[in-house]
Amino acid sequence: MTLRQGVDATGTEAAGLDNVIEVGGLRQRYGDFEAVRGVSFTVPRGEIFALLGTNGAGKTTTMEVLEGFTPATDGTVRVLGLDPIRHRRELRLRVGIMLQEGGFLGDLTVAETVDLWKGLSEDGGRPVTLSGTTTLPGSFNLMGRVRGVDRRTMGALELVGLESKARTKVRQLSGGQKRKLDLALAVLSAPEVLFLDEPTTGMDPEARRTTWKVIENLRAGGTTVLLTTHYLEEAERLASRLAIMHEGRIHTYGTVEEVVAGSGDTVAFRLAGVTWSFGDLPSLDGTVPTLTYAGGGTEVTYTLTGGRAEARAHAALRPLLKWADERGETLERLAVRRGTLEDAFMRVVGEVR
Ligand SMILES: Nc1ncnc2c1ncn2[C@@H]1O[C@H](COP(=O)(O)OP(=O)(O)O)[C@@H](O)[C@H]1O
Ligand SMILES: [Mg+2]
Incomplete structure (x- = not known):
């Protein structure tokens, strides 16, 4: 310098x-x-x-x-x-x-x-x-x-x-x-x-x-x-x-x-059929999912914010896969997405409003 x-x-x-x-x-x-x-x-x-x-x-x-x-x-x-x-x-x-x-x-x-x-x-x-x-x-x-x-x-x-x-x-x-x-x-x-x-x-x-x-x-x-x-x-x-x-x-x-890390990770998948409701799905890390119905299936999304950011998706997947295995369901297009800065931004704006 x-x-x-x-x-x-x-x-x-x-x-x-x-x-x-x-x-x-x-x-x-x-x-x-x-x-x-x-x-x-x-x-x-x-x-x-x-x-x-x-x-x-x-x-x-x-x-x-x-x-x-x-x-x-x-x-x-x-x-x-x-x-x-x-x-x-x-x-x-x-x-x-x-x-x-x-x-x-x-x-x-x-x-x-x-x-x-x-x-x-x-x-x-x-x-x-x-x-x-x-x-x-x-x-x-x-x-x-x-x-x-x-x-x-x-x-x-x-x-x-x-x-x-x-x-x-x-x-x-x-x-x-x-x-x-x-x-x-x-x-x-x-x-x-x-x-x-x-x-x-x-x-x-x-x-x-x-x-x-x-x-x-x-x-x-x-x-x-x-x-x-x-x-x-x-x-x-x-x-x-x-x-x-x-x-x-x-x-x-x-x-x-x-x-x-504060913005949360997303776990998303699709289930066949449109008869699913909240009560049928496991809560992950204390979080219930949001459900949307489209094209004969149900889109399920969890937003996880608890625990350490590094480990939270890992911790969530085991109970989720166990739940699916027990029912013979497939978690179609299962995706885990890390939170983004945009998520953090939208959270700030959303929480205040
Ligand atoms: N000279 C000023 N007189 C009155 N209100 C102002 C003046 N300058 C900015 N503001 C108001 O203060 C707020 C913050 O403005 P600003 O600092 O320009 O925001 P940002 O840069 O984050 O968009 C706004 O509501 C704006 O309308
Ligand atoms: Mg400005």
């Missing part, structure tokens, strides 16, 4: 295992509405942490507090051990931000946008973003900028696979290409911490994979990443730990394995 300006080698950087992001009891109100209702999590250095959740769960709001755009109503947040509002200036040099809604100046080319951003981020003033409310410093003369593309700009564009678009006007980019440009801007200053709010929304599957590689490479280089996403596959692929949020609260939190 390279030491960066302003980082004490004997301090946070050398400690290695410290939490780069700390959120404790965070609450955030908008008028009468409480968008974030007591959220706590930590992200150790060099990890990728994913915030998943329904629309309006409070993911972007949580990010905005960490980014220092808005003070927390209650609770504590620390980024690199610093208060995002009080130490905004220092954090600006060490943090990269990709907002959910990037806003660009459509008449600029891709390269000009990166150059403009570089100029702004080196300006030393308050945090600037290119989102809807951007105000450009009066002294910044766009027209006077050189049309050529310098190495650092090109490097950032190559990183995200946008080099062939350097001279394309931003308004002519697709949604996914604009997201790539957002990412190029976020990583331009080689940040220690990256906040990525829905980084791959609007991308085709190929662009998404390219972006995952970029994020993985940054992590391999020591960058700590907090991301939000609606793509469960993305969280599974990238995140060492994740949280599932719903209506301002975190409902599940842990490694992908831990979260998935």
Whole structure:
């Protein structure tokens, strides 16, 4: 890991295992509405942490507090051990931000946008973003900028696979290409911490994979990443730990394995005939199955959540096969399926409703 300006080698950087992001009891109100209702999590250095959740769960709001755009109503947040509002200036040099809604100046080319951003981020003033409310410093003369593309700009564009678009006007980019440009801007200053709010929304599957590689490479280089996403596959692929949020609260939190283990395993099969009812079937691990009748048969599904995740399907199968043998029945198309992140997600949303 390279030491960066302003980082004490004997301090946070050398400690290695410290939490780069700390959120404790965070609450955030908008008028009468409480968008974030007591959220706590930590992200150790060099990890990728994913915030998943329904629309309006409070993911972007949580990010905005960490980014220092808005003070927390209650609770504590620390980024690199610093208060995002009080130490905004220092954090600006060490943090990269990709907002959910990037806003660009459509008449600029891709390269000009990166150059403009570089100029702004080196300006030393308050945090600037290119989102809807951007105000450009009066002294910044766009027209006077050189049309050529310098190495650092090109490097950032190559990183995200946008080099062939350097001279394309931003308004002519697709949604996914604009997201790539957002990412190029976020990583331009080689940040220690990256906040990525829905980084791959609007991308085709190929662009998404390219972006995952970029994020993985940054992590391999020591960058700590907090991301939000609606793509469960993305969280599974990238995140060492994740949280599932719903209506301002975190409902599940842990490694992908831990979260998935809580979602339960499914044992499913089909029995000939449509005369079966609950009472005829064994309960497995205290669980009764759901039955659906179709095409002259009965589809039986058990969802097992008890015991150790590693052993629960094994434990369930013996009594089930014994039951079938005793009755001379065949468990047609017997299948055991491990729980998925999607199951965990749906469980959170389902339980709360
Ligand atoms: N500036 C605001 N004023 C009032 N309500 C807001 C504001 N920003 C967000 N909200 C509300 O807060 C909730 C959480 O929003 P947000 O953090 O954007 O959710 P997510 O990113 O998880 O979809 C939503 O109900 C949203 O409508
Ligand atoms: Mg959001």
